[in-house]
Amino acid sequence: MQIEKSFISAHNDLNLSAHQRRFEFASSQIANFDSILKKIAAFQITIPSWALGTGGTRFGRFAGAGEPRTLLEKIEDVGILHAINRASGSISLHFPWDSVDDSQAIRTKASLLDLRFDAVNSNTFQDQASQQLSYKFGSLSHVDKSVRRQAIEHNIETIRQGELVGSKALSLWLSDGSCFPGQVDFRRSFERALESMQQIYLALPADWKMFIEYKAFEPNTYSTTIADWGYSHLLASKLGKKALTLVDLGHHLSSANIEQIVAILMMEGKLAGFHFNDSKYADDDLTVGSINPYQLFLVFCELVRGMDEQKMDHAQDLAWMIDASHNVKDPLEDLLQSVEAIQIAYAQALLVDSAALAQAQEASDPVAAQEVLQAAFRTDVRPLVAEARRRAGGALHPVACFRSMEVRANLIAERGSLTRSTGL
Numbered sequence: 389m390q391i392e393k394s395f396i397s398a399h400n401d402l403n404l405s406a407h408q409r410r411f412e413f414a415s416s417q418i419a420n421f422d423s424i425l426k427k428i429a430a431f432q433i434t435i436p437s438w439a440l441g442t443g444g445t446r447f448g449r450f451a452g453a454g455e456p457r458t459l460l461e462k463i464e465d466v467g468i469l470h471a472i473n474r475a476s477g478s479i480s481l482h483f484p485w486d487s488v489d490d491s492q493a494i495r496t497k498a499s500l501l502d503l504r505f506d507a508v509n510s511n512t513f514q515d516q517a518s519q520q521l522s523y524k525f526g527s528l529s530h531v532d533k534s535v536r537r538q539a540i541e542h543n544i545e546t547i548r549q550g551e552l553v554g555s556k557a558l559s560l561w562l563s564d565g566s567c568f569p570g571q572v573d574f575r576r577s578f579e580r581a582l583e584s585m586q587q588i589y590l591a592l593p594a595d596w597k598m599f600i601e602y603k604a605f606e607p608n609t610y611s612t613t614i615a616d617w618g619y620s621h622l623l624a625s626k627l628g629k630k631a632l633t634l635v636d637l638g639h640h641l642s643s644a645n646i647e648q649i650v651a652i653l654m655m656e657g658k659l660a661g662f663h664f665n666d667s668k669y670a671d672d673d674l675t676v677g678s679i680n681p682y683q684l685f686l687v688f689c690e691l692v693r694g695m696d697e698q699k700m701d702h703a704q705d706l707a708w709m710i711d712a713s714h715n716v717k718d719p720l721e722d723l724l725q726s727v728e729a730i731q732i733a734y735a736q737a738l739l740v741d742s743a744a745l746a747q748a749q750e751a752s753d754p755v756a757a758q759e760v761l762q763a764a765f766r767t768d769v770r771p772l773v774a775e776a777r778r779r780a781g782g783a784l785h786p787v788a789c790f791r792s793m794e795v796r797a798n799l800i801a802e803r804g805s806l807t808r809s810t811g812l
């Protein structure tokens with residue numbers, strides 16, 4: 389399905405006068421709103437290929453309808469999102485789910501939809517039908533050298549596939565760990581994981597990076613080989629300059645101070661980027677901003693301050709991706725909501741009076757610091773985000789626009805109602 393520009397214009401025309409009233413009020417309170425609009429418009433959030441179908445839990449999956457059946461259809465879905473919000477201009481592929489058979493066709497389709505390819509992801513957390521050895525007891529840290537070799541080769545093949553589409557980073561999440569005390573030797577497991585990753589690192593092209601993601605627990609229930617930012621940072625430091633730590637909002641033990649982790653990693657030049665999602669208890673698969681938008685805002689405050697201090701380009705220098713997929717919403721509507729939640733938190737962080745905050749910190753004045761932060765957080769920036777989107781050719785209200793175009797009904801008509809996207 390192709391999104392007609394005329395439909396988005398018609399949607400915007402219908403909503404324009406109400407929007408303009410809200411925008412005039414919002415912008416009248418902000419001195420530098422024009423530069424904020426430009427930053428919001430430039431900020432693109434990568435869509436993971438595995439979030440385009442309905443996710444599931446270990447108890448089951450309730451498949452949606454009209455899900456993308458092939459990589460080309462996944463790219464088409466991201467193109468739909470990007471046409472509507474002009475902020476989802478890249479896609480992250482996962483191997484072997486997204487095997488690139490015809491790279492020319494894939495690249496052409498993506499460029500027609502104004503999309504680029506972000507980090508590629510390997511998969512050693514499940515066994516594939518064609519696979520010789522099992523990852524039941526680990527992959528890069530497995531006690532058996534031949535299992536480790538198989539996992540290393542899969543990662544190198546993932547890099548090769550990424551090169552075909554112009555990716556520049558390998559994102560590595562290791563599910564290795566143990567379910568019971570005594571099951572693995574912590575130190576040997578870590579050493580084996582490092583040794584395997586060194587071999588993958590050597591296979592990275594000169595202009596590539598390696599992102600090392602961590603996760604506190606799950607699928608393993610007792611220990612995880614790369615359980616937190618300390619393990620990841622240790623690995624990244626030992627591996628070298630091209631290795632960086634990737635922070636996933638949902639991969640921490642409950643109430644961890646994620647904004648502080650981000651601040652320190654940025655200070656050390658070792659932050660790769662961010663995976664956005666939200667969670668109430670332990671899982672990480674809920675829509676961004678649906679549970680704890682204040683935490684998201686605080687994370688963005690650190691990101692913005694850290695990037696500004698190091699004169700980094702907000703849109704280009706770190707990797708921004710959504711990593712969530714669940715059971716009950718239309719995946720495309722959910723992604724539109726997630727992207728907007730990220731834009732809102734980013735815009736609010738841009739509003740923080742950093743000079744006043746620094747002054748409050750120097751004066752050890754927590755009351756003044758809270759006033760500064762919450763003045764930004766409680767500002768309704770939605771008209772600014774909508775205006776940035778409108779100026780970039782997107783829709784004022786993405787979900788409403790998506791629904792009025794009957795995108796899902798069209799996709800079902802094209803693809804059928806029994807389609808199932810590859811992925812989890």
Ligand SMILES: [Mn+2]
Pocket residue numbers: 601636663711
């Ligand atoms: Mn993630």
